[in-house]
Amino acid sequence: MHKRSNEPFLWLLFSAGGVVSAMLLPIHLLLFGLAFPLGWLDGPGYEKLLDIVRHPVTRVYLFVLCSLPLFHWAHRFRFTLYDGLQIKHLNELINILCYGGAVLGTVLAAYLLWSIP
Amino acid sequence: MANRITLDVTRYNPARDEKPQLESFEVPLRKEWVVLDALNYIKDHLDGSLTFRWSCRMGVCGSCGMTVNGVPKLTCATFLSDYAPGPVRIEPMKNFPVLRDLVVDTSDFLVKLAKSKPWIVRKVEKPLDEEYFQTPEQLEAYKQFSMCINCMLCYAACPVYGLDPLFSGPAAIALAQRYNLDSRDQGASERMDILSQHDGIWGCTFVGECTQVCPKKVDPAGAIQQYKLTATMEWVKSLVLPRGAE
Amino acid sequence: MTNPTEYLPKSYHVRLSTYWWLTRWPYLKFILREGSAVFVAWAVIVTLLQIHALTLGPADYAEFQNWLRNPLVLALNLVSLLFIIFHAVTWFNLAPKAMAVRLHGKRLPNLAIAAPNYVAWAVVSAAVAWILLRG
Numbered sequence: 373m374h375k376r377s378n379e380p381f382l383w384l385l386f387s388a389g390g391v392v393s394a395m396l397l398p399i400h401l402l403l404f405g406l407a408f409p410l411g412w413l414d415g416p417g418y419e420k421l422l423d424i425v426r427h428p429v430t431r432v433y434l435f436v437l438c439s440l441p442l443f444h445w446a447h448r449f450r451f452t453l454y455d456g457l458q459i460k461h462l463n464e465l466i467n468i469l470c471y472g473g474a475v476l477g478t479v480l481a482a483y484l485l486w487s488i489p
Numbered sequence: 490m491a492n493r494i495t496l497d498v499t500r501y502n503p504a505r506d507e508k509p510q511l512e513s514f515e516v517p518l519r520k521e522w523v524v525l526d527a528l529n530y531i532k533d534h535l536d537g538s539l540t541f542r543w544s545c546r547m548g549v550c551g552s553c554g555m556t557v558n559g560v561p562k563l564t565c566a567t568f569l570s571d572y573a574p575g576p577v578r579i580e581p582m583k584n585f586p587v588l589r590d591l592v593v594d595t596s597d598f599l600v601k602l603a604k605s606k607p608w609i610v611r612k613v614e615k616p617l618d619e620e621y622f623q624t625p626e627q628l629e630a631y632k633q634f635s636m637c638i639n640c641m642l643c644y645a646a647c648p649v650y651g652l653d654p655l656f657s658g659p660a661a662i663a664l665a666q667r668y669n670l671d672s673r674d675q676g677a678s679e680r681m682d683i684l685s686q687h688d689g690i691w692g693c694t695f696v697g698e699c700t701q702v703c704p705k706k707v708d709p710a711g712a713i714q715q716y717k718l719t720a721t722m723e724w725v726k727s728l729v730l731p732r733g734a735e
Numbered sequence: 736m737t738n739p740t741e742y743l744p745k746s747y748h749v750r751l752s753t754y755w756w757l758t759r760w761p762y763l764k765f766i767l768r769e770g771s772a773v774f775v776a777w778a779v780i781v782t783l784l785q786i787h788a789l790t791l792g793p794a795d796y797a798e799f800q801n802w803l804r805n806p807l808v809l810a811l812n813l814v815s816l817l818f819i820i821f822h823a824v825t826w827f828n829l830a831p832k833a834m835a836v837r838l839h840g841k842r843l844p845n846l847a848i849a850a851p852n853y854v855a856w857a858v859v860s861a862a863v864a865w866i867l868l869r870g
Contacts, residue, residue, distance in 0.1 A: 376682055379691040380724035383717060393775045394823035394852075399860035401778050401819060403867060404785060405812035409803040416867055418793045424866065425789060438782055441775045448772035451694050455652045456753075477779060484786045503745050559759060586746035594746050630837070648762060651751040695829065696765045714833035 382447055382471075389444025396437055422488075431485045438481035439474075446470035494518040494569060495576035496527055498539065501587055509587060511578070512536075518573060524564040525553055528579070528591075541591040548704055551640030555591050556580040561645035561702045582645040598641055601657045604683060605665035610676025627672040634667035634712050636705040643699035643709050655688040659699035659709035662690055666712040669719075685720040693717075771822040774815040781812070827852040 408415035416424065424430055450470040454463060493515050501509035514535050516527045525543055532539045541564075543553040548566040555564050558578050569577070585593035615621065643659035650656050665684055669677040684690050693713045700710040752758070756766040788799035802808060831848035 376685040376720070376724070376727075377687060377689075377691055378724075379685070379687065380717075380721040383691070383721055384725075389775075390822075390826050393778075393819065394826040395856050395859050396863065397775060397778045397819050398816065398823055398856075399863045400782065401812060401816045403864065405778075405781060405803065405816060406809070409800060409809065413868060418789075418796050422789055425786065434782070434786065438779050441779050445772040445776035445779075448769050449776075452766075452769045452772075455649060455694065477776075477783070481783060481786075484783060484790065488786070488790050501747055503747070509747055583749065584751070586748045588746050626837075629842075648751070648755055648765075651755065694765075694769070695832075696762070697829075698761050698765075701761065708832075711832040711835075714829075715835050718833050 382443075385440070385443040386447035389440035389442070389447070392436060393441040393444050397441060400437070426488050431488065435478075435481055435485055439478040442474040442477040443471070446474035491574055492518055494527075494573060496531065497576050497578045498528070498531070498591070499580045499587075500539075500590055503589060509581075511580075513576070518569060518575075520570055522569040524555075524557055524562070524567045524569055524577070524579065527569050527577075528564060539591075540589045549638060551638035554582050554640045554642045554645065556583055556645065561642040563640060563642065563704050566704055582641060584645055584647070584651040585641070595641055597654070598639070598644060598658065598660070601661040602639070602664065604657065605661045605668075606676055606680055606683070607661075607664045607668060609668065609671065609674050610679060611673075612675045621673045623672055630672070631667045631670035634663045634670070634707055634709075637664055637667070637707045637709075638705055640704065642702045642704065643707075646698040646702040648696055648698070649692055649694060653688075653692060656692040657684065657689050659693075659713065660707075662693075662716060663707055663709035663712035666716050669716075681720060681723060684716070685724075690716050690720060767818075768821065768825050771818040771825075774818040775822060777811070777815050778819060823856065827856070 403413065403415065407413040415421070425434065447470070450466050453466045453470075494517075496514045496516055497511040498514060499509045500506070500512045514531045516530045516535075519526070523546075525546060528539065528541055528543075532541075541553070541555070543565060544550040545552070546565045548563055551563075553564045554561060556562070556579070557564065557567055558572065561582060564579070579591065581587050581591045581593045585595060585597070588594050637660055639660060641660065644650050647656075647659055650658050662684060665680045668674045669680055690713055693710075695710060695714060697710045700708045703709065756762040785799060788796045803812070827849050828845075830852060831843075831845040834848055836843045836848065
């Protein structure tokens with residue numbers, strides 16, 4: 373009999389990342405990427421933003437916001453490359469680059485959020 | 490409406506041709522005709538060697554699947570006048586090897602279907618004089634997936650199947666679900682071992698075209714996503730609970 | 736069937752074109768949907784850059800704000816936002832397919848699962864905006 377794949381773990385990460393990306397990234401990118409730089413709305417100043425970000429709850433929130441969407445990207449990108457490139461040995465490389473990239477981003481996020489003064 | 494329409498039909502004779510080519514035929518355009526009628530007209534009056542599969546001509550046997558203007562269709566359920574003024578391109582179903590003209594080799598599907606164990610699996614058989622009772626709710630749980638007529642249009646529409654020949658495919662997985670959800674069946678765990686693999690449910694990327702082309706509204710894409718969710722819950726359970734507590 | 740025999744002549748194997756996704760709109764829409772993941776990753780990168788700038792101090796943060804105002808960056812962020820919204824909409828519309836929720840034996844319509852997701856999206860977005868804008 374075949375042993376069941378461990379793919380469900382990756383699918384869970386992909387799904388969680390999909391939910392976080394869908395729910396939270398639009399408003400974040402709208403405000404920080406467009407509205408504040410273009411002056412459509414007044415963003416919090418440096419001090420106020422630092423105050424919000426250094427709060428432990430915000431750090432955890434930001435960690436989730438940065439980590440899970442990366443795993444969502446990794447899973448989707450892996451399948452897009454797999455269906456596009458399709459060669460056995462490249463599959464391992466694709467997996468390492470994609471999930472490895474997500475892990476790297478997660479570690480980076482953890483480090484950055486830990487180091488906030 | 491004009492009273493003639495041109496059909497560009499794939500011709501391929503393996504003994505003679507290097508590769509398939511399109512051949513044009515002009516047929517009457519009758520209001521009530523389906524594409525299958527036009528193909529039969531060609532075979533009866535224009536070129537008797539045109540080879541294609543069909544049987545019930547009413548959308549229940551699953552024999553007449555072909556590619557009409559790039560879209561997988563049952564030719565007995567596709568009105569010719571929808572394509573007026575034409576021309577209409579008729580090719581064999583995609584993603585299957587072509588045997589002759591519009592006929593494809595579907596044996597790969599049959600192998601994959603058998604892999605799904607599409608029958609009632611029992612750990613303990615009931616004696617012959619005891620029947621299985623099933624409420625309307627229990628029937629409702631799997632009925633949609635039981636409507637599959639094995640026409641393979643979903644395989645023709647699925648790019649994953651086209652790209653990865655090892656992929657089990659929409660119908661085989663939907664039919665596995667049909668039995669998993671049947672209250673009489675006890676084979677869900679066996680099927681899960683076989684299908685919770687990369688060439689099973691995890692190869693699917695939810696393109697969703699299989700559901701769009703299905704003539705019986707089986708929704709194989711939905712079946713596969715539900716199966717993924719079930720597989721994931723089973724996986725979590727296997728981490729948290731000992732394997733023996735099944 | 737790939738081995739010709741006396742009775743079974745060779746069959747013709749059609750190779751799927753590298754550009755299969757351009758042949759039909761549903762396939763293109765699928766690839767765009769999958770492609771939105773790249774812009775999701777970009778949004779995370781921008782967020783990480785922002786956190787980093789915040790950590791370094793007000794001068795670096797001001798410089799980061801200026802960089803955000805660069806027309807190329809603005810254009811990229813606008814395109815990213817559109818793709819991320821596309822991701823959100825396709826995600827909420829597809830989520831119901833994975834869940835066969837039954838009430839009294841009848842399956843709930845897709846909207847019954849999708850609608851609460853959209854409501855949650857609006858509520859959560861409003862909450863984030865409120866925290867950042869209340870000054």
